[in-house]
Amino acid sequence: MTSHTKGSYYLPPPSKWPLVGSAGIFCLLFGLANWLHGNHFGTVLFGIGAMLIIYMIFGWFGTVIRENEAGLLNNEQVEKSYRWGMIWFIFSEVMFFSTFFGTLFYIRVYSVPWLGGEGIGDLTHVLLWPNFVAKWPLLATPNPNEFTAPHSVMNTWGVPALNTLILLTSGVTITIAHWGLLKKKRTQLAIAQLATILLGISFLIMQGVEYGEAYMEKGLRLDAGAYGNTFFMLTGFHGLHVTLGTIMLIVIFGRILKGHFTPAHHFAFEAVAWYWHFVDVVWLFLFIFVYWI
């Protein structure tokens, strides 16, 4: 399946990477499920799955990068397919985060006030937990014997505000890198890209510090009732995405050092930049709705 006429759409030959990926995800999740139920082979399977996925990522992206450097993907239509693919992938990620934001809003606006006796919740309140007072952040759960609430929550204008600043700055530095790429200023590109990576890593370190403080000092834990649930679910998945984004930025940095990307042809750089901006915007919503109001 080689040598298609010039200008025609690139059709990749049969590939083993999707199967490796599927098997990897199967081992990872089937292993995890067994692990949760105390089956020891689950841990092993989980490890095998993780390795298969890493192998797949290296293999698949390596293939695409090689095809790209060989000029096979140097076709406007092919590049457009990749663009649409990335855009709609990010859209699905947005919807994933919307689920947890929706959960947060529902709990704050409906379920907690109802448990406190408002609206349709008056009987629930009287019959189940008459002592519960609805307040957000939730510093006392309806049934304290089952779920222990935190003593206090994060200070908005401490670490969270600093992290906002860090991420916003990284959005600027990646744009500076993009300008460097477009104007063929490779040094500017490399330095700004490196700065973005360092900002991403410092965000993660700060987030780790904050988690430590939450767990050790404030009793703010994943299982500390609805506030802890939504706090860790949202910031946790966001942190995971920042981690992925930082790894992607590092890969792009490596390719920059290798001399990849031209002003006309640098889709991978753009895709990672879009992803980084997406992570950035999610954080802004987090800062407003989780930490601030």
Add this chain to the structure above:
Amino acid sequence: MTPTRVSKHHDDDHDHGAHQEPGFLGFVKRWVFTTNHKDIGTLYLTIAMVNFLLAGAMALLIRSELFLPGHRLIAPDFFNTMTTMHGLIMVFGVVMPVFVGLANWQIPMMLGAPDMALPRLNNWSFWLLPFAFTILLSTFFISGSAPNYGWTFYAPLSTKYGPPSTDFMIFAIHIMGMSSILGSINIIATILNMRAPGMKLMQMPMFVWTWLITAFLLLAIMPVLAGTVTMMLTDRHFGTSFFDAAGGGDPILFQHLFWFFGHPEVYVLILPAFGVISEILPTFSRKKLFGYHFMVYATAAIAFLSYIVWVHHMFTAGVPIQAALIFMYSTMLIAVPTGIKIFNWVATIFKGSITFETPMLFAIAFLFMFTLGGFSGLMLAIVPADYQYQDTYFVVAHFHYVLVPGAIFSAIAAVYYWIPKWTGHMYNETLGKLHFWLSTISLNITFFPMHFLGLAGMPRRIPDYALQFTDFNQIATVGAFIFGFSHLIFLYNIIQTVRGKGKKATKRVWEGAHGFEWTLPSPPPYHSFLTPPVFVEEASSHEAWDVSDHHEK
């Protein structure tokens, strides 16, 4: 007469076919590593058929237990796992894959493209599925019980009180969701980017349009389902209380999230079916589709409305009455665009020169019985009436009327319609008609009595019932067995066609068929259009089929 669509395709002079090395290993490698849309389409259709027989067998077990009142054949918990798995597999393992399979086969051909936009991703979307179903089916071998709370897996049945196998189901759903998201991304990229030069969006075949809209629905809802089952997992194992009021959460929140996914999901199951019907009716009526533009707008309107109706599944769950009323009206609003579609289909066949080949028979059955299912849906949307119908067999009758003669029949119609193109051979028309009459009659014997059972108060998801429900249950069970076995005729017919038993099919196959796929030889070359054909606008786009244009036959 000039053909309405000119193909510059030089007949497969450099079509290299599938690269298959000799031997069993070569066979496996070809199908496992393939990046070809036709191979992947075939894989999707195959897995859908296998799952259809499996989930169908589960339905027959359910009907056997319900043949007589009292606890007779299977243990109550096993009965619950059967209803759960029947639903899960039919939704995720049959209807979704069968339409993705049809999309894979048809969309590149209908657009004049060589393949899907992202062929490797396409392979991945498929090969995630067998792994997901392995995990899902493994739940039968896990101590405790397989999932036993219905396909909607409501909390706290699935969280606090769920059997250990629930976690396996959760991960299976994660993988299926990934598969759907990747598949949808690919379909959107293909439709937006791979159309033949000159083909505008409003000139695409209806099947392509309905899939474009379906793909957007999937992209918006599958991540929500993934997030929801993730919260189930943390509730089960990591001490969160999203769906537990004791920690400030709410079990009803689970229902909101599930149905925010679940209602658009039923349109994921039915919109591609609308597309299939919109292809078949014009062909066998030898007329253009009536009101093409309105069909597109109505599909988009249905998709939009599907996001704002989900609470109609929860009227009796304890939502504020204002919310119930708002969602009642928004639900009824869906009848407007759906009515437009039904009207346009009827107008399409009105005064056409109709012939009744098997695909057309199934399409007409779709028209009647899907409409019936739509009407019972309207009844269920009325809040005070729903208090009576909720959780009865009336609901079962309703959604089986929209899904069986709706989604399943249109998928069957699509297979009969396109299989001559795929294989190069005609199916056996006599067997096709036999399949049609047997399945249509038995379908009504099975599901029609359920309306009466439900209105009389028989609850769903219970293995036992009061004596007065016996007669109708027996009728339904007899119908179900005829219905189930009628599909063996279908399977036999497919196998014989694939083996090349029928007579050779022409390029156009059907006298009234129009579109790029019918300009390719039957079977089409491995890469549908290596050189894109030129889309030539007809007299006024979709308004003017030239009925006399069938000189290719």
